[in-house]
Amino acid sequence: MAEITNSTQAARAGVAENPVKRFFRATEIDTRLLGMIGAMLIIWIGFNIISGGLFLTPRNLWNLSVQTASVAIMATGMVLVIVTRNIDLSVGSVLGFVGMFMGVLQAELLPQILGFDHPLTWIIALMAGILLGGAIGALHGAIIAFLNVPSFIVTLGGLLVWRGATWFVTSGRTVAPMDATFRLMGGGTNGSIGATASWIVGVIACLAIVATLVSSRKQRRRFGFPLRPVWAEYFLAGVSCFLVLLTVFVFNDYPWPVAIARKFADANGIAWPDGGLFISHGIAIPVLIAIGVGIVMTFISTRLRFGRYVFAIGGNPEAAELAGIKTRWVTVKIFALMGMLCAIAAAISTARLNAATNAQGELDELYTIAAAVIGGTSLSGGMGTVAGAMLGALVMQSLQSGMVLVGIDTPFQRIVVGVVLVVAVWLDTIYRARAR
Template sequence: MVQPETDTAPVPPRKNFIQLLDIDLRLLGMVGAFVVLCIAFDLMTGGRFLTPRNIFNLTIQTVSVAIMATGMVFVIVTRHIDLSVGALLATCSAVMAMTQTDWLPNALGLGLGNPLIPWLTILFGLLVGTLIGAFQGWLVGYLTIPAFIVTLGGLLIWRNVGWYMTSGRTIGPLDSTFEKFGGINGTLGATGSWIVGGLALAGALYGLYAARRNKMRHGFAVKPLWAEGVLASLCSVAILGFVAVLNAYKVPTRRLERMFEEQGLVMPEGFTQSYGIPISVLLLIFIAIGMTIMARRTRFGRYIFATGGNPDAAELSGINTRWLTVKVFALMGALCAISAVVASARLTNHSNDIGTLDELRVIAAAVIGGTALAGGMGTIHGAILGALIMQSLQSGMAMVGVDAPLQNIVVGAVLVLAVLIDIIYRKRTGGA
């Protein structure tokens, strides 16, 4: 006997707490690993790792690598690699150091302290970095020389171009306004930091609201309201907590006294001042937002991921993959120049070893952040988190007293382990 058909619809599987929040498991795992790392180092250092002072230093030390890591995501997504970023940073740093201490004063009579010096310097450094990056992209895209070879040659060439440019000397002091981009010499203070934190929180909450509204408008399933509330609470705690920690780091009393003495004043008794958010961190936030918008909302970003997913199909669909390669490497060069500003400003001078091994740190940050070496996949926020994990690992080991050779061994092992975990994750999720 034939059984009559029923109209009973299949019951959808029940979702767990994480699935209801719709959080990327890879990102959640990275955040969890970062938290465990921080707690472990804090215990091993007797509570010195998670102090406001160390967190402040950790953020300004991460910025330079994190900025370049955002560009490395695009490079790796398009199935290329850039081994020259550390050397290119050194060349851009040398160019900008010579521009503000030698070339501009001699050519235009502009000395240190002139308000045009820092901005002309940065503009010239950006131009040099972009042109060098575009040239390397042209070699890769149009002459079809493998990116590995082009940028390996660039690693050797640009490092020594910077050396000859400065005759092997350390160049300094740099312009005081230029130095504000380095971190401790340029911060927003307590009030400015709370204003920026409030704006960031408002932007994050509006992003959650806009995403929910767009899903509802197109008929997609949305998270329960309580899940949205949990995410909003997590964003609030993360943003405001970060601002509160940085504001808790006070300017040393002796430095405040010198600042008042330079102005011919006497510091009031009991006067304190917070460092707050460094300008370099604010610069990283703006770059991260811009790169994320570029990746998700622009034709350029869509072409990058389409080319990385299937270069042949992308070219057949009308994408000029050669010109796209030039633009990606030019963008990488510009980001190297911005990182050179941050790195040299933090050191308050240009030194010959600036950016040494940064190419490895940048690639490691992008890969640990979930960028697939096979191309086609990667996120900007993942690369920044990867850079933060790398810097936390190195800083923590230094505070514990681990020798430098052993630090490099651990970092190398972590990189290999991160790639292995990523491969296993993609196999289990079907390449998602």
């Protein structure tokens, strides 16, 4: 049986397409995602020109990736929440409360039991934080699902309750320092994997991309679905691998600060060269964590039965319930998962600050929701992607980072974020109306 590609299928149907439409049909590139990438590039180039070339530097791009990690992680869960026509306004407060809880465990409680710098300290603190976050999320989900209280009200109450509870944990004190191993999750000089390991990760990522495309083609052929042209497969693989390796190159081009590099050289008996010692940061650990979470959440949302249930509920809740889906328990699981992701984000945020503060996570709910919506998640439910939400988080952080770099005041930054969110929802409304 002859293989049918998207291009030949269109030709047999007698559809006359221009080269651009034929290209997008063949490659199956999401035009909304491509548009968002284009908008992000415009933002980057614009801020780079205004800042005098400071934005598109390895140092700033590396810092931008680290700053994006915590919001991107929460945005992956917010996709599932919004897809089911719910909302979670409490994520910033949950992050702050769980972060303070993990901080107190490391700095005050566990050292009394295990001693300082015990190898299990960071593991216990992280696991306890994830369990606490999951319990808080499950509580929100149970109230929404079984008491029929709207998610807006439940999570708005959670925003206030957990922000107040954060203060009561330590009576407003900042808790520091964190466990040395725990701090690696926050990035920094020691919280990066270096040049060699980064190239290895990049090569593995490229092999994974190629394997995924090959596997997808085999599956399509197996079930008789239309295949992409071979040139389109090569194009997707080539562009994806190029972007991965370019990212690794940029991160490896950001060296350790001179003072830290000199201390490292002295401690290891390395002669200090005339031009200085160039030691690459490489990929930051929080970025690897965010990528790992994104892969897992994509697998959950697209490959597991639970993910299909989530999108079925978002598309038509009544039909999903009539089909036998336990919609209430799915809701509880979604919010529990959201709470666990908040805990992971809290660990990254606390490790990066090397302290747990009462202000942690403030306004993160705004950035997380905005990231999901800008990334293509529809507030009407039933539509959204994890990759889009993570890219949306990068767009939001790019705006914030660029405005800080050019010296724009904080109040005006919030105005810009609010306008961007409204425009994103408006564009989503237009897109859905045209798609009908």
